[in-house]
Amino acid sequence: MAKRKRQPHSANDQEIAEDKEVVAEEVVEEEHVTAGEVVEEEQDDDERSFEELGLEARLVRALSKKSIEKPTPIQRVAIPLILEGKDVVARAKTGSGKTLAYLLPVLQKLFADSPSKSNLAPAVFILVPTRELCQQVYSEVTSLIELCRVQLKVVQLRSTMSASDLRTSLAGLPDIVVSTPACVQTCLKNGTLQAKALQESLSVLVLDEADLLLSYGYEDDIKALTAYIPKRCQCLLMSATSRSVGVCCFFFFEVTNCYDLAWLALMPPLTRMLFSADVEKLKKLILHNPYILTLPEVGDVKDDIIPRNVQQFYISCSARDKLIHILALLKLELIQKKVLIFVNSIDTSFRLKLFFEQFGIKSAVLNAELPQNSRLHILEEFNAGLFDYLIATDDSQSAEEQNDKETHASKKKSKKHSKKLDAEFGVVRGIDFKNVYTVVNYDMPQTAPGYVHRIGRTGRAYNTGASVSLVSPEEMEIFEEIKSILGENDADDSKYIAPFPLLSKNAVESLRYRTEDVSRSITKLAVRESRAQDLRNEILNSEKLKAHFQDNPKDLDLLKHDKVLSKKEPAAHLRDVPEYLLDATTKEASKIVKLARAAMGNTGSTNRRGFKGKFKKSRDPLKTFSAEAPKRGRKGGMKRKGKNQDE
Numbered sequence: 001m002a003k004r005k006r007q008p009h010s011a012n013d014q015e016i017a018e019d020k021e022v023v024a025e026e027v028v029e030e031e032h033v034t035a036g037e038v039v040e041e042e043q044d045d046d047e048r049s050f051e052e053l054g055l056e057a058r059l060v061r062a063l064s065k066k067s068i069e070k071p072t073p074i075q076r077v078a079i080p081l082i083l084e085g086k087d088v089v090a091r092a093k094t095g096s097g098k099t100l101a102y103l104l105p106v107l108q109k110l111f112a113d114s115p116s117k118s119n120l121a122p123a124v125f126i127l128v129p130t131r132e133l134c135q136q137v138y139s140e141v142t143s144l145i146e147l148c149r150v151q152l153k154v155v156q157l158r159s160t161m162s163a164s165d166l167r168t169s170l171a172g173l174p175d176i177v178v179s180t181p182a183c184v185q186t187c188l189k190n191g192t193l194q195a196k197a198l199q200e201s202l203s204v205l206v207l208d209e210a211d212l213l214l215s216y217g218y219e220d221d222i223k224a225l226t227a228y229i230p231k232r233c234q235c236l237l238m239s240a241t242s243r244s245v246g247v248c249c250f251f252f253f254e255v256t257n258c259y260d261l262a263w264l265a266l267m268p269p270l271t272r273m274l275f276s277a278d279v280e281k282l283k284k285l286i287l288h289n290p291y292i293l294t295l296p297e298v299g300d301v302k303d304d305i306i307p308r309n310v311q312q313f314y315i316s317c318s319a320r321d322k323l324i325h326i327l328a329l330l331k332l333e334l335i336q337k338k339v340l341i342f343v344n345s346i347d348t349s350f351r352l353k354l355f356f357e358q359f360g361i362k363s364a365v366l367n368a369e370l371p372q373n374s375r376l377h378i379l380e381e382f383n384a385g386l387f388d389y390l391i392a393t394d395d396s397q398s399a400e401e402q403n404d405k406e407t408h409a410s411k412k413k414s415k416k417h418s419k420k421l422d423a424e425f426g427v428v429r430g431i432d433f434k435n436v437y438t439v440v441n442y443d444m445p446q447t448a449p450g451y452v453h454r455i456g457r458t459g460r461a462y463n464t465g466a467s468v469s470l471v472s473p474e475e476m477e478i479f480e481e482i483k484s485i486l487g488e489n490d491a492d493d494s495k496y497i498a499p500f501p502l503l504s505k506n507a508v509e510s511l512r513y514r515t516e517d518v519s520r521s522i523t524k525l526a527v528r529e530s531r532a533q534d535l536r537n538e539i540l541n542s543e544k545l546k547a548h549f550q551d552n553p554k555d556l557d558l559l560k561h562d563k564v565l566s567k568k569e570p571a572a573h574l575r576d577v578p579e580y581l582l583d584a585t586t587k588e589a590s591k592i593v594k595l596a597r598a599a600m601g602n603t604g605s606t607n608r609r610g611f612k613g614k615f616k617k618s619r620d621p622l623k624t625f626s627a628e629a630p631k632r633g634r635k636g637g638m639k640r641k642g643k644n645q646d647e
């Protein structure tokens, strides 16, 4: 059990502000108290179960049905505090289970005190930055409620809904609303949601992916909303750890008058907030004495930003040779499925899809241009294991940036496209891709946090995973930046991202002729046509999906997203790599990867619901194959960072 140490001191003391960053073995708990007192939690090896955290049997049974048996570190600390009614700011790495960390206690509170019959507005608002996240959180709450067999109503409000749809959704007086800040603001403005009723009813406000809420431009909406948040409302702020998180935390420290000077270094854009008059208003309204829960990587940005159960690799090659390398990785089965492949532009995603098709590899693309229904459906199909390779353009910004880089001739067309890109689209942040074993950076992300969030799509919760980044000479600069953020330096030989050990030069060269031949046939025109065709298909699908999902929300088989786009029939001989093209080393590596997959029960190519990826590290070739296996340079457990950490 946790030990509690109290150290009285003045809240205004700068040194003490630094003292407040207190790290326990697994989770830091920090309390900002107006009485000027710091509460320091020291966690022993905490193996408390969900019951021991105070969760009631119905919820524990529901979790068990979802094969969730033991809480993650952030859940262990957040759940009891939220049950006690505390305001909480939780920062933890991607995939650490933050959603359940707040959903479980919030639901339990609703089970215990069903919102008053006199309420005229929902009691719980969960605000997220994107529609995909909205859908994801909504599905999670709904499934928990169904499994617990309780009568609670949840609705999703989306900015694409008409005023009358919004009104209808709110008319049945839901208990929980999942939405974006902008949409709630719209409801308040058009009177669908009565401000007074909201003030009287609101008991819990959750800001999920909080840092992203600000970077998605919801700052004004959130500020406007604070006017309606009653003092007694419990506020929870969940965020992934990356540098940008600092922005949001500072925002709330500012709000709560709790300055932690350590954060100042991380947040240049904040001066404007410091002088904002609205901050004064917010100060009075949001977060009362919040507990700041932080996993240790926040104190030391280098440590454990990426979950330790994810092995990271890179392959250095020219931009042109990336096609050969990805073909080798997939076709020679050197990486484990499911695979999420990130690219920086929509055109590249279609080029890759067309290229894969010629080799008999089925894949689907996901990008901001597609209608929302289609995107959600693609995510669901991928999560259900209906196809193994998903090529994602990770956010609208990068797509637009990429569009800007395109040639003058294609620019006009690209502009047309970029106008249609959905500003609320977010593939990387927060989206829970199920059972992704490998993330491939076909294009390197443009920022280090972008890398962290892409890689965070694997190794979720207690699963294992791997990443392979294809790095061209032009991308070396960002690659070096990423490595230094992760903690690599020339002085010691610790490697966070190691050279990919399973692919020999011979194996690559043996595929060169075929790759170049196929690559030549995928012209710009072919890419453009297939992109347009896919969009047309998906718009049609989207309409069908809209109607269909109203009646059959669980039907996943109606429409296929991994269908062939190329007009040219794939040549039969390209489907398999003949024996004579394989070199001995790669063949051996491929065998080992297959054996490992079999050991993990990951043999079929599709529909592996419930695959857990729980296999021994020693059986994982990506972790054990190479004689020059990377030295991780990471500490065994989570790092303890106490007050004397700098000493």
Ligand SMILES: Nc1ncnc2c1ncn2[C@@H]1O[C@H](COP(=O)(O)OP(=O)(O)OP(=O)(O)O)[C@@H](O)[C@H]1O
Pocket: 067, 068, 069, 070, 071, 072, 075, 092, 093, 094, 095, 096, 097, 098, 099, 100, 239, 240, 429, 430, 431, 432, 456, 460, 461, 462
């Ligand atoms: N205690 C647990 N045991 C096993 N799996 C869990 C547990 N808690 C959550 N999960 C699963 O882990 C996955 C990741 O959880 P979640 O999406 O909440 O992570 P997150 O911390 O919000 O990540 P991100 O910052 O990327 O949004 C989900 O599939 C979830 O069902």
